[in-house]
Amino acid sequence: MDEQLSSRGRQILEAIIEDYIVTAEPVGSRTITRRHPMSLSPATVRNVMADLEEMGFLASPHTSAGRIPTDKAYRFYVNSLLSVRNIGRDEQEEILRRCSVAGKDMAEVLKETSRMLSSTSHYMGIVVAPRFDANIFRQIEFVRLGSRRILAILVSRNGTVQNRIIEADEEIPADDLVKMSNYLNELLEGLTIAQVRKKLLQEMQSDKARYDQLMARALALSTKTVNEDDAEVFIEGQVNIFDQPEFADVAKMKDIFRTFEKKSTILQLFDRALVAEGVQIYIGAESHLSDMPGMSLITSTYVTGQNTLGVLGVVGPTRMGYAKVIPIVDYTAKLVSRLLEME
Amino acid sequence: MDEQLSSRGRQILEAIIEDYIVTAEPVGSRTITRRHPMSLSPATVRNVMADLEEMGFLASPHTSAGRIPTDKAYRFYVNSLLSVRNIGRDEQEEILRRCSVAGKDMAEVLKETSRMLSSTSHYMGIVVAPRFDANIFRQIEFVRLGSRRILAILVSRNGTVQNRIIEADEEIPADDLVKMSNYLNELLEGLTIAQVRKKLLQEMQSDKARYDQLMARALALSTKTVNEDDAEVFIEGQVNIFDQPEFADVAKMKDIFRTFEKKSTILQLFDRALVAEGVQIYIGAESHLSDMPGMSLITSTYVTGQNTLGVLGVVGPTRMGYAKVIPIVDYTAKLVSRLLEME
DNA sequence: CATTAGCACTCGATTTGTTTGAGTGCTAAT
DNA sequence: ATTAGCACTCAAACAAATCGAGTGCTAATG
Numbered sequence: 001m002d003e004q005l006s007s008r009g010r011q012i013l014e015a016i017i018e019d020y021i022v023t024a025e026p027v028g029s030r031t032i033t034r035r036h037p038m039s040l041s042p043a044t045v046r047n048v049m050a051d052l053e054e055m056g057f058l059a060s061p062h063t064s065a066g067r068i069p070t071d072k073a074y075r076f077y078v079n080s081l082l083s084v085r086n087i088g089r090d091e092q093e094e095i096l097r098r099c100s101v102a103g104k105d106m107a108e109v110l111k112e113t114s115r116m117l118s119s120t121s122h123y124m125g126i127v128v129a130p131r132f133d134a135n136i137f138r139q140i141e142f143v144r145l146g147s148r149r150i151l152a153i154l155v156s157r158n159g160t161v162q163n164r165i166i167e168a169d170e171e172i173p174a175d176d177l178v179k180m181s182n183y184l185n186e187l188l189e190g191l192t193i194a195q196v197r198k199k200l201l202q203e204m205q206s207d208k209a210r211y212d213q214l215m216a217r218a219l220a221l222s223t224k225t226v227n228e229d230d231a232e233v234f235i236e237g238q239v240n241i242f243d244q245p246e247f248a249d250v251a252k253m254k255d256i257f258r259t260f261e262k263k264s265t266i267l268q269l270f271d272r273a274l275v276a277e278g279v280q281i282y283i284g285a286e287s288h289l290s291d292m293p294g295m296s297l298i299t300s301t302y303v304t305g306q307n308t309l310g311v312l313g314v315v316g317p318t319r320m321g322y323a324k325v326i327p328i329v330d331y332t333a334k335l336v337s338r339l340l341e342m343e
Numbered sequence: 344m345d346e347q348l349s350s351r352g353r354q355i356l357e358a359i360i361e362d363y364i365v366t367a368e369p370v371g372s373r374t375i376t377r378r379h380p381m382s383l384s385p386a387t388v389r390n391v392m393a394d395l396e397e398m399g400f401l402a403s404p405h406t407s408a409g410r411i412p413t414d415k416a417y418r419f420y421v422n423s424l425l426s427v428r429n430i431g432r433d434e435q436e437e438i439l440r441r442c443s444v445a446g447k448d449m450a451e452v453l454k455e456t457s458r459m460l461s462s463t464s465h466y467m468g469i470v471v472a473p474r475f476d477a478n479i480f481r482q483i484e485f486v487r488l489g490s491r492r493i494l495a496i497l498v499s500r501n502g503t504v505q506n507r508i509i510e511a512d513e514e515i516p517a518d519d520l521v522k523m524s525n526y527l528n529e530l531l532e533g534l535t536i537a538q539v540r541k542k543l544l545q546e547m548q549s550d551k552a553r554y555d556q557l558m559a560r561a562l563a564l565s566t567k568t569v570n571e572d573d574a575e576v577f578i579e580g581q582v583n584i585f586d587q588p589e590f591a592d593v594a595k596m597k598d599i600f601r602t603f604e605k606k607s608t609i610l611q612l613f614d615r616a617l618v619a620e621g622v623q624i625y626i627g628a629e630s631h632l633s634d635m636p637g638m639s640l641i642t643s644t645y646v647t648g649q650n651t652l653g654v655l656g657v658v659g660p661t662r663m664g665y666a667k668v669i670p671i672v673d674y675t676a677k678l679v680s681r682l683l684e685m686e
Numbered sequence: 687c688a689t690t691a692g693c694a695c696t697c698g699a700t701t702t703g704t705t706t707g708a709g710t711g712c713t714a715a716t
Numbered sequence: 717a718t719t720a721g722c723a724c725t726c727a728a729a730c731a732a733a734t735c736g737a738g739t740g741c742t743a744a745t746g
Contacts, residue, residue, distance in 0.1 A: 028738050041690050046739070064697045064738050105506055143482050143498050151502050155486050159494050163448055163504045239604055242597040253596065254585040261582055371709050384719050389710070407709045407726045 005055070005076075011038065012048050013057055014081045017069045021319050024245045026066035071284035071318060074296070078281055078322055087327040094120060095328070099335055106160055106340070111234045113312065113336055118237020121325045123316030124260075126297075127336075128270045129232040130309040133194040135160055140184050140222060142177040150177070152225040156193065158340065164225050172217070180218035197226055233263045233270075244317050246294060259291040270311045273299040277308075279330050284318045296320050300333035304341045312336065348398070348419075354381065355391050356400055357424045360412045364662050367588045369409035414627035414661060417639070421624055421665055430670040437463060438671070442678055449503055449683070454577045456655065456679055461580020464668045466659030467603075469640075470679075471613045472575040473652040476537040478503055483527050483565060485520040493520070495568040499536065501647075501683065507568050515560070523561035540569055576606045576613075587660050589637060602634040613654045616642040620651075622673050627661045639663050643676035647684045655679065 005013070015036040019027045029042040029049060049067055052058045057076065058067040069077070098116040101109060110127045117125025135156035143151040148171055153163045172180075187203065188196050204219045241247055241256060259265055269289055273280045279300045287297060298320075299313030312333055314325050348356070358379040362370045372385040372392060392410055395401045400419065401410040412420070441459040444452060453470045460468025478499035486494040491514055496506045515523075530546070531539050547562045584590055584599060602608055612630055616623045622643045630640060641663075642656030655676055657668050 026738090030737070042738095043690050043692090043740095044688085047689090050740080060739085062697060063740095064695085064736090066738065105508060138488070139486050141484055141486075141496070143484075145481070145500065145502050149502070151498060151504070153484070153496060153498070153504065155494060155496070157488065159488050159492070159506075159508045161494070161496065161504065161506045163502075165448060165502045239597060239600045242593060242600065248593050250585060250591050250593065250596070253593070254582060257582045257585070369709090373708070385709095386711095386719050386721090387717085390718090393711080403710085405726060406711095407707095407724085409709065 006048075008040075009048055009052060010081060012045060013052055013069075013073060014077065016049075016052075016058065016067065017073060017077050017081075020069055021321060024319060026061055026068050028066035031066065069319075071286065074283045074318055074322075075286075078283070082323055082326075084326050085323055087331045091120060091328065092331060095332055095335060099332070099339060106158065107232065109339065110232075110310075110312075110336075111236070113332065114234040114236040117312065117314055117328070117332060118240055120328055121314045121316065121321075122237075122240055122243070123314050123320060123325070124238055124240060125234075125236045125312075125314060126266060126270065127234045127312040128267065128274075128310045129234070130158075130160075131231050132156070132160060132162060133192065134307065134309070135193050137188045137191050137193060137196050140181055140188070140225070142181050142221070144172075144174055144177060147171050150221065152221060154193075154225055162225070166221055166224050168217075168221070176214055179214060180221070183215060184218055184222055193226060197223075200226065231267060233266055235260055235263065235266065241316075246317050246319065256292065256295075265289065265291055269297070270299060270313070273311045273313070274301060274308060277301060279326060279333075280313075281322070281326070294318055296322075298322070298325050298329045300329050302333045302336040302340070304337060309337075309340065349391075351383075352391055352395060353424065355388060356395055356412075356416060357420065359392075359395075359401065359410065360416060360420050360424075363412055364664060367662060369404055369411050371409035374409065412662075414629065417626045417661055417665075418629075421626070425666055425669075427669050428666055430674045434463060434671065435674060438675055438678060442675070442682060449501065450575065452682065453575075453653075453655075453679075454579070456675065457577040457579040460655065460657055460671070460675060461583060463671055464657045464659070464664075465580075465583055465586070466657050466663060466668070467581055467583060468577075468579045468655075468657060469609060469613065470577045470655040471610065471617075471653045472577070473501075473503075474574050475499070475503060475505060476535065477650065477652070478536050480531045480534050480536060480539050483524055483531070483568070485524050485564070487515075487517055487520060490514050493564065495564060497536075497568055505568070509564055509567050511560075511564070519557055519560075523557060523564070526558060527561055527565055536569060540566075543569065574610055576609055578603055578606065578609065584659075589660050589662065599635065599638075608632065608634055612640070613642060613656070616654045616656070617644060617651060620644060622669060622676075623656075624665070624669070637661055639665075641665070641668050641672045643672050645676045645679040645683070647680060652680075652683065 012032065015032050016027050019031065019035060029045040032045050033040060033042050049058060053060065053067060057070055057073040059070050060067045095116060099109065099113050101112050107129065110129050114125040114127040117127070135158060138157045139155045141153040143153065145151050145165070148168045150166045150168055150172065151163060152166055153161060155161050188199065191199060200219055200223050204216070204223070208215060238257065238260060242253070247253055247256060269287055279298065281296070281298050283296045284294060294317055295315055296318045297313055297315045299311050301308045301311050303309055313329055316325070355375065358375050359370050362374065362378060372388040375388050376383060376385050392401060396403065396410060400413055400416040402413050403410045438459060442452065442456050444455055450472065453472050457468040457470040460470070478501060481500045482498045484496040484498070486496065488494050488508070491511045493509045493511055493515065494506060495509055496504060498504050531542060534542060543562055543566050547559070547566070551558060581600065581603060585596070590596055590599060612632055622641065624639070624641050626639045627637065637660055638658055639661045640656055640658045642654050644651045644654050646652055656672055659668070
């Protein structure tokens with residue numbers, strides 16, 4: 001069934017896709033010949049288009065409209081047709097400028113990155129923050145707030161801070177708090193947060209803990225601190241989809257916004273991209289998410305050294321400017337990697 | 344011009360408003376007599392409605408449609424007609440349950456509160472976090488991340504944490520960091536963050552700083568830490584406005600979402616509510632924000648002791664269920680006050 | 687024999703016209 | 717003062733007519 005595509009077929013398919021990307025209207029044979037002068041008559045183009053439709057690259061909304069590319073067409077376009085042009089000098093600078101907000105903590109940087117992705121691509125920018133789990137323990141600190149209220153602050157090497165308020169069962173003197181943190185800091189030095197979690201459990205069951213009240217309490221406190229890991233997601237530029245004609249309909253809008261309101265769906269999606277390497281492209285149904293029909297996403301992981309930290313990317317309609325967005329995502333991911341590397 | 348409203352006039356106005364609140368359709372004389380049996384003929388109602396229109400309580404979209412309440416009508420309704428019914432037992436419990444997420448830091452609690460406000464009211468929930476400025480300094484801590492990278496952690500009495508990564512000009516030994524934080528903790532004890540800011544400036548210009556290198560550096564670092572105050576806003580349930588028929592139009596939707604995307608507008612609005620006390624109601628143009636025509640908001644401040652901490656509230660169409668939402672906002676504000684009080 | 691001109695045909699979108707019905711204001715009867 | 721009656725209005729809903737971009741097919745063409 002998969003007859004080879006003639007060179008002319010490719011050329012016409014490409015023309016159709018590119019036209020559709022900018023106009024969002026079904027494109028017909030006339031239009032093609034007008035906008036991409038290639039010394040062919042509409043009739044010929046029609047024949048070719050009929051072939052392309054049979055091969056599953058095109059679909060017609062109804063008999064007397066033009067044709068629109070299918071997911072398969074976009075896939076082919078991205079794989080074979082598209083010459084990923086290099087990222088523009090000015091774009092590059094814009095990205096660099098926007099991401100290099102000095103002195104901010106990581107969350108701020110990533111949020112700004114997401115915002116930048118959305119405004120340079122004109123679609124939605126998404127950044128999934130590194131799982132706290134993968135970070136390396138740096139220090140734990142306890143601050144007394146009230147007689148029993150204790151603020152626990154957990155710092156990891158890259159400067160991420162997690163804090164949590166703990167109600168202690170009984171009052172703990174300030175000195176003890178210092179001792180406790182000293183003890184823990186020594187104990188947990190150099191471990192990842194995931195390992196820290198395990199270690200704490202082990203320690204609590206060990207003999208030492210049973211004899212040393214203070215230690216036991218320290219362990220209990222820190223377990224409470226460290227015991228959850230909700231990955232953060234930054235989604236920005238949702239309003240951009242209002243400008244996409246294919247969603248210009250309140251019902252569809254609502255669906256989309258609902259989907260992106262609960263971030264778990266997105267997380268699930270991006271988690272898949274996390275295991276892959278480099279730029280990933282999911283076109284339409286390829287995302288296997290029925291919640292977002294007609295949308296594509298372009299993602300890339302960002303890393304430090306060998307470790308994959310997180311994923312970032314852009315979500316837009318399948319009819320998205322791949323040629324422009326792919327290099328943006330790619331460059332941004334590398335940039336963010338570099339920025340975090342320095343830490 | 345402000346002729347007195349007859350008791351019958353009030354009654355009919357109330358009927359119209361309440362009808363419009365549930366149907367969102369212009370209401371006519373027939374409808375009124377049908378739905379609110381009050382032994383009056385449509386013709387009579389018509390006469391009264393004409394009077395009400397002249398007085399500025401009603402407006403007709405066009406001659407042969409029913410009439411809709413004006414802002415003035417809602418204002419009158421809220422001031423004079425509305426009997427704020429007590430909050431329902433079950434609603435109260437729902438709110439209590441949703442807000443009492445133990446062990447979370449304040450940001451989480453407020454975010455959840457906002458989410459709760461939106462889902463119980465079916466409009467948009469907004470919570471403005473306390474200005475960090477007003478908090479009372481508790482402790483500052485420096486953590487070394489790299490040779491020159493230092494993480495500064497600022498804790499206030501109520502457990503709010505702000506942290507910031509600082510690039511130092513030169514390497515600072517760990518001991519010095521401890522000394523510095525000790526010095527600062529003593530210096531800043533008990534001040535509000537706003538005062539801290541001033542104090543730091545003063546100190547830096549004092550003689551001591553000129554002689555004591557270390558102290559000077561400590562001051563410089565902490566100034567960097569403390570030198571910004573971006574109030575946080577939690578806006579949740581934006582999708583709810585998709586269900587409001589008056590905004591069922593892509594252009595209006597877009598405007599609204601755009602407005603709420605940059606939170607500064609909202610902040611500006613809520614800042615005004617901050618100085619007032621208790622429940623505030625802004626109907627339509629009363630908010631003086633041309634960015635959100637046709638919307639009302641109901642806010643209340645939350646406090647601990649004498650201090651106003653922040654504002655929370657609900658934003659919806661002017662045609663909003665005031666009778667239901669007002670007690671919700673009121674109760675929630677009091678609850679949040681209580682929750683933070685305990686800290 | 688691939689290409690193209692020609693042509694009848696389709697079908698959504700747009701336009702125009704008609705009907706419907708909820709609503710109004712006014713007047714005259716109650 | 718209230719209401720029944722009536723002529724009038726106007727958006728919305730529906731239907732028919734028209735338009736036009738597009739199609740598939742066939743026959744002519746280089």
